Amino acid sequence: MLILVINSGSSSLKFQLIDSEKKQMLVKGLCERIGIEEPFFDYENGGCSIHEPRQMDTHKDAVHILLETLLDPECGVIGSLDEIAAVGHRVVHGGPHFSHPALVTEETKEAILKSSGWCPLHNQANLTGIEVLEKAMPGVPQVAVFDTAFHQTMPPEAYMYGIPYEYFEKFDMRRYGFHGTSHEFVTRRAAEMTKHDPASFRLITCHLGNGSFFAAIKGGRCLDTSMGLTPLEGIMMGTRCGSIDPAIPPFIGKLGNCTPDEVDDILNKKSGMLGISGVSMDFRDIQAAAAEGNERARLAVKMFCYQAIKIIGSYIAALGGLDTLVFTAGVGENDEMIRKSICDGLAYSGIEIDQERNLIRRKEAILSTEDSAVEVFVIPTNEELSIAVQTAEVLKKTDA
Numbered sequence: 001m002l003i004l005v006i007n008s009g010s011s012s013l014k015f016q017l018i019d020s021e022k023k024q025m026l027v028k029g030l031c032e033r034i035g036i037e038e039p040f041f042d043y044e045n046g047g048c049s050i051h052e053p054r055q056m057d058t059h060k061d062a063v064h065i066l067l068e069t070l071l072d073p074e075c076g077v078i079g080s081l082d083e084i085a086a087v088g089h090r091v092v093h094g095g096p097h098f099s100h101p102a103l104v105t106e107e108t109k110e111a112i113l114k115s116s117g118w119c120p121l122h123n124q125a126n127l128t129g130i131e132v133l134e135k136a137m138p139g140v141p142q143v144a145v146f147d148t149a150f151h152q153t154m155p156p157e158a159y160m161y162g163i164p165y166e167y168f169e170k171f172d173m174r175r176y177g178f179h180g181t182s183h184e185f186v187t188r189r190a191a192e193m194t195k196h197d198p199a200s201f202r203l204i205t206c207h208l209g210n211g212s213f214f215a216a217i218k219g220g221r222c223l224d225t226s227m228g229l230t231p232l233e234g235i236m237m238g239t240r241c242g243s244i245d246p247a248i249p250p251f252i253g254k255l256g257n258c259t260p261d262e263v264d265d266i267l268n269k270k271s272g273m274l275g276i277s278g279v280s281m282d283f284r285d286i287q288a289a290a291a292e293g294n295e296r297a298r299l300a301v302k303m304f305c306y307q308a309i310k311i312i313g314s315y316i317a318a319l320g321g322l323d324t325l326v327f328t329a330g331v332g333e334n335d336e337m338i339r340k341s342i343c344d345g346l347a348y349s350g351i352e353i354d355q356e357r358n359l360i361r362r363k364e365a366i367l368s369t370e371d372s373a374v375e376v377f378v379i380p381t382n383e384e385l386s387i388a389v390q391t392a393e394v395l396k397k398t399d400a
């Protein structure tokens, strides 16, 4: 079944055409700088790649270009749009309403707008993508797959903040978690790889990349996750500060005479690995600087590993033990030093990894030794494939 996966941002539109049964990506592309200067179209289909400026004033223009390219006799992969069974859309925020992907109807669209909660710009952009595709491909089912849905199984003691209750009642202010499609993808694969009972195994997923986040999962259900009301909470990330003393933002505001938006910018874009190292937000640059003796780069890496060990330790307590630990995303799939530091810090739990196996990069692998009390896997994440598979499941359930 061919599924077109769309990730629509305010000025960009990423897409992939995926065979959900073969779990295979056929083509992928990106329309960038829609409606602003120097719009650009990127497309890859094996031997046929396109990287060129293209006029795109609106998302409608971008969708027109992408559909035309899919049908192109030279670079395309399909003979007719009828070959596409459905479109799966990434939607960032499902609010408290969506715990599963949903077929797009007028009610779903209204609920997406209402659920935009604390990411209104993201949801509006996602909705634009849905509406443009609905018009471009009338009659083709559209499915919304929510970043927050996977975490909706968290119990209230995990998702509530210790602030006056009225903020929850009036404004839905609570923890939601993000990138549920990544956790969902690696959880499904870990359930296939584990030697424990997939219905009850205790799993911690570590998505370590530019954005980093963890989830504590029991029998496939999320019990806790490190991102919160927004993606700022949790471990320090490429440019995000992660969890800090909540008194710091007003102090930064007063010290620098900054507006709340400027403080938000400092915490989201100038902090984390970049803010501490002063080198880069990119782990490869930071590791290279650390290897050359840059003390701040070393400190950033040490802080990252220490925070990871603390979060994972707290999740081991929440789960009452641990059967399986999974590393994924750019750093989790590639950086053997970070994986080793984290696993060494968790040795008390019986985790033991094989140093040879730990050299693996960008490949699925079992890192743990035969004697390790905890399985340790590397599972490359694939959020687009997760969206395609979930979209196909919705179609099957609804007979759309």
Ligand code: AMP
Binding pocket: 208, 209, 210, 211, 238, 281, 282, 283, 284, 285, 329, 330, 331, 334, 335, 361
């Ligand atoms: P992601 O957000 O999943 O794309 O991950 C991006 C992060 O992964 C960047 O900080 C990269 O430096 C890091 N990364 C990618 N490849 C490697 C590598 N081979 N070794 C270390 N870090 C890597």
